[in-house]
Amino acid sequence: MEAIREWLAARAYSRVAILVDENTVKHCWPQLQTLLDDPLLIEIPSGESHKTLETCHHIWKQMLEGGLDRKSVLLNLGGGVIGDMGGFCAATFMRGIDFVQIPTTLLAQVDASVGGKLGIDFQHYKNMVGLFVDPQAVFIFLPFLETLPARELRSGYAEVIKHALIGDAGLWEELLAHTDPATVDWETVLPRALMVKKRIVEADPLETGLRQVLNFGHTVGHAIETWALSHGLDLLHGEAVAQGMIAETRLSHQYAGLSKTDMDRIISFLEIAFPHVSPAPEAELNAIMQKDKKNLKGQIRMALLEGVGKYGVDNQTPDIALFLP
Numbered sequence: 490m491e492a493i494r495e496w497l498a499a500r501a502y503s504r505v506a507i508l509v510d511e512n513t514v515k516h517c518w519p520q521l522q523t524l525l526d527d528p529l530l531i532e533i534p535s536g537e538s539h540k541t542l543e544t545c546h547h548i549w550k551q552m553l554e555g556g557l558d559r560k561s562v563l564l565n566l567g568g569g570v571i572g573d574m575g576g577f578c579a580a581t582f583m584r585g586i587d588f589v590q591i592p593t594t595l596l597a598q599v600d601a602s603v604g605g606k607l608g609i610d611f612q613h614y615k616n617m618v619g620l621f622v623d624p625q626a627v628f629i630f631l632p633f634l635e636t637l638p639a640r641e642l643r644s645g646y647a648e649v650i651k652h653a654l655i656g657d658a659g660l661w662e663e664l665l666a667h668t669d670p671a672t673v674d675w676e677t678v679l680p681r682a683l684m685v686k687k688r689i690v691e692a693d694p695l696e697t698g699l700r701q702v703l704n705f706g707h708t709v710g711h712a713i714e715t716w717a718l719s720h721g722l723d724l725l726h727g728e729a730v731a732q733g734m735i736a737e738t739r740l741s742h743q744y745a746g747l748s749k750t751d752m753d754r755i756i757s758f759l760e761i762a763f764p765h766v767s768p769a770p771e772a773e774l775n776a777i778m779q780k781d782k783k784n785l786k787g788q789i790r791m792a793l794l795e796g797v798g799k800y801g802v803d804n805q806t807p808d809i810a811l812f813l814p
Contacts, residue, residue: 491524493589493591496626496628497525497562502560502561502562502587503557503558503561504528504557504558505525505561505562506552507521507529507531507563507564508531508533509530509531510567510570511534513566513571513593517633521564521591528564529551529555531552535568536570540610542609544574544609548574549578552578553582558583559585560586562587562588562589563579564589566591567594568592568593568596568597569592569594569601569726572592573609573616574609575588577607577609577619580607585622587625590624591627591628591630592629593630593637595642595646596641596648597645598634598645598683599649599652600648602624603627603683604686604700605623606619607619607620607622610718613715613718614777616782617780621694631675634675643670643728644728645727646670646673646762647727647728647730648730649664649678649679650664651706652682653682654734654794654798655685655702655792655794656688656689656798657684658798660682663678665754669762701790702792703792705734705792705793706730706731707730708733708790709732709736709791710730710734711733712769713729714726714729714730716769716774731759732763735760738756738759740793741793741794745793745800746795748796
């Protein structure tokens with residue numbers, strides 16, 4: 490935590506603001522509070538259902554009334570929603586002020602805080618409005634993971650598994666012994682998972698090609714999540730992505746050359762680690778996927794596995810072959 494104070498002290502920001510939700514203000518903010526001098530605290534409700542333009546209005550209003558200017562900085566203390574919302578609002582406030590990501594969930598630490606993708610949902614569609622802007626810094630503190638409910642930790646685990654499948658076959662083999670994320674040694678696993686994303690993002694910062702592989706599991710997963718949001722259902726991002734990876738693993742075997750042995754191992758592991766199955770109808774998911782950002786000329790495109798640690802991007806798949814669980 491002292492690293493944050495030192496980082497801020499080395500910069501002459503006119504004002505420091507902190508974006509939190511009702512969970513991080515209770516469990517994480519007290520550890521940071523004593524390090525900062527008279528910050529502006531902005532609180533928003535937690536959850537994907539609040540990642541909207543209406544919440545942006547609230548944040549912008551607080552920033553304006555709190556006296557922030559173009560030499561101010563916003564610290565985003567929270568999970569993926571806080572990071573996305575805070576980064577988006579900072580990048581658009583007065584045409585852009587600095588922001589810092591302090592991810593408190595596993596999902597945010599391993600995925601959402603790295604890569605500069607910011608966005609909000611629009612008409613229940615995931616991240617339909619957004620931009621690419623890198624934070625000035627990212628501070629990761631593993632003790633924050635101890636504040637998470639088991640379900641939130643499991644949700645983040647889906648992204649760790651995804652990183653292993655697309656870019657670290659050795660890590661995947663190690664994770665096979667851990668269907669319960671509470672048994673994972675995060676001091677060793679988290680840096681390896683982060684390195685997969687860092688390597689891909691540095692090669693393709695604006696997602697024009699290679700970076701699309703990070704969407705493995707997300708074409709179907711985002712459709713499931715969008716469907717759940719539109720029906721008021723309680724479904725976490727990682728839970729949807731896990732179901733998406735099951736479907737896209739089947740597609741990988743059918744269209745990208747993934748072996749049946751690898752397909753069976755991946756699906757078996759995911760079904761044990763994520764027992765929830767979305768009831769989303771296939772026809773509705775198809776309709777949602779028709780609006781996916783990766784589509785080209787009306788064709789659904791996916792990143793599929795050619796093998797563990799090997800992938801292809803921009804795969805065209807027929808609507809009828811979703812292979813949903």
